[in-house]
Amino acid sequence: MYAADALTDHEIEVDVFDRLPTPFGLVRYGVAPDHVSIRSVRDTLDKVWDKPGIRFLGNVEVGRDISIEELRRSYNAVVLTYGAAADRRLGIEGEDLPGSVAATDFVAWYTGHPDYRGPDFSRLLHNTRRVAVIGVGNVAVDVVRVLSKSESELSETDMPDHVLEALRDAPIEHVTLLGRRGPVQASFTTKELKELGELAEADVHVRQDELELDPWSQEQLANNKVAQRNVAVLNEWLERDSRTDTHRAIDLRFFVRPESIGGATHVDSITVERTELDADGRLSGRGEFERLDVDLVVRSVGYRGEAMPGVPFDPTSNVIPNIDGRVTDGGDVVPGLYVAGWIKRGPTGIIGTNKKCAVGTVTSLLEDLPSLPDPVETTDLAQVLSDRGVQTVSVDGWRAIDARERDRGHERGRPRQTIAAREELMEIAGTTPAT
Ligand SMILES: Cc1cc2nc3c(=O)[nH]c(=O)nc-3n(C[C@H](O)[C@H](O)[C@H](O)COP(=O)(O)OP(=O)(O)OC[C@H]3O[C@@H](n4cnc5c(N)ncnc54)[C@H](O)[C@@H]3O)c2cc1C
Structure with a gap:
């Protein structure tokens, strides 16, 4: 989200993919639920969705539903921020x-x-x-x-x-x-x-x-x-x-x-x-x-971070090798492929550390942008995924989940009640699970 925020500041269009129907990674599924004020960073991250040119494609697992090669063919640049889970x-x-x-x-x-x-x-x-x-x-x-x-x-x-x-x-x-x-x-x-x-x-x-x-x-x-x-x-x-x-x-x-x-x-x-x-x-x-x-x-x-098919990986430090966020393979920069967050640095630092980390990567991306080739594939990936039977969750879908969780929490005198079942999340988002 920090990378997407920095990119949209430069009027670059961004698609955010996540294998879950919900955004925000470990801020939602790591930070302890009783740390209410830290978890409220979600409200700040959520505002990024209101910026022009950003889409959410939730419920899409990269490496399963879509390959890295397909992503690289469809965008000028791909930023990997899949964490270390x-x-x-x-x-x-x-x-x-x-x-x-x-x-x-x-x-x-x-x-x-x-x-x-x-x-x-x-x-x-x-x-x-x-x-x-x-x-x-x-x-x-x-x-x-x-x-x-x-x-x-x-x-x-x-x-x-x-x-x-x-x-x-x-x-x-x-x-x-x-x-x-x-x-x-x-x-x-x-x-x-x-x-x-x-x-x-x-x-x-x-x-x-x-x-x-x-x-x-x-x-x-x-x-x-x-x-x-x-x-x-x-x-x-x-x-x-x-x-x-x-x-x-x-x-x-x-x-x-x-x-x-x-x-x-x-x-x-x-x-x-x-x-x-x-x-x-x-x-x-x-x-x-x-x-x-x-x-x-x-x-x-x-x-510990894990390798993703088609992406260079350092099995000793369990991170994606990079120079200033530019992914490297055997020491050579892989054009158009970037990395930020825990899978770049390893599982250390606080949430704010990822902001600085993402901004650093985006700075490298912006420097490279004039020399990056245009995408060879122009079909919208949301359509490609839909044709494959993969149902994606949009920002509206996420907002529906968000509203339902808040409503359920308020009914019980709590700020929110997290919904755990994927089927239910998908149903609320207005779609059905991918088969
Ligand atoms: C238990 C725990 C508690 C923490 N508590 C705090 C705290 O109190 N304060 C604090 O400052 N920091 C805390 N942190 C650290 C903070 O959560 C991390 O710094 C931050 O979340 C790392 O961000 P990230 O984007 O690199 O990874 P993540 O937050 O893990 O995000 C990665 C995202 O990638 C998605 N993904 C993974 N694989 C794929 C794939 N193949 N295709 C598509 N999507 C994929 C995941 O679903 C996830 O949404 C805590 C971490 C943990 C584990």
Whole structure:
């Protein structure tokens, strides 16, 4: 949307394709539903649709419904912004047991992603008292918070009803966040961290010995303002009296790495090894193991980009190779092919980082534009897709979905209620699903 915004500023016509019937990617299906103000960036992105010369072709998967080659033949330029939605794995024993899930799945479920086909969380959460969340980034903190919030805290969100009901009925008592390294190396931001200490029904705990900093961490701390603020918050929690008005506990653990996930037919434990950092910041195990009884393990160790057929890909860094947003193949620029967002940079940065990133790519595109050949194919792709039986969602279709979700939310005293079923989204958009 940021790339489309920058292009339309220069009176360039833009078609935005998405495999989903709805726009805005992870702003809709990633950003935590209880972060209402961050999610409201959608309102800003939505205004881009009002600009002249822009169309939405939702429900079109590039690489399946239409190829990159077809797109390149139909436009002067193609900008790839398909994100990095796959999960990373831990590579430890027990990782595939029922009850061991990827954060990507849990997030897709609680945000109501229409293609969600993962574990049945409504059933899983019904028997979940103790959870381990592996990872110390903002997504891991989102997962801990969503699992720990009270019914009334969550009722202000736009989560689908079935998600709210499952979270309300889950008998969760204990959520443990596990970090391999120390608090200085954690990648969560202070605002996200602090929220864990402000929950209505959950008390947060840290351990003194895990906040003690080795020489390497002390050195790193001196140059890292975010880590300084995080360490200050964690130390404040150490001093804080335990609350008696809560029925949930959140444990933040550091210097513990998952060794294996246990259970016969379902997760019943996770074994971690205590770790330490040497003078050069290298991590090693101390040979001391601890078993935690848990019913659910959520692995939140990062997102990963995937290759698209017909597009160069760097399998080491999982991004599309590029120079200033110009896609390269073996070091040579591929004319007319550009990239922006997570699939250009990897899964880092905040939403605003993508704006700068997209504007950078569009600057390269505008420089190249006079020398880019005109499209060889002049048939409207919306027509081509329709002839293939692919039903596309237009801006009007998206607006109908948007209005229906808001209406349903308002009926329940909430800002919006996300509609999760693809068939329903397509029906509201005034079309039927592609077969
Ligand atoms: C769980 C989570 C929480 C986050 N929370 C925050 C937060 O609180 N604050 C913040 O600033 N940032 C947050 N972020 C980061 C933010 O969401 C990203 O920076 C941003 O969404 C990346 O934008 P993107 O366009 O590169 O990718 P995406 O947002 O992933 O968009 C990619 C789009 O491409 C579509 N697509 C994929 N493949 C195809 C295909 N083959 N054909 C057609 N379309 C396709 C997808 O459906 C999607 O709509 C969070 C991220 C995650 C994962």
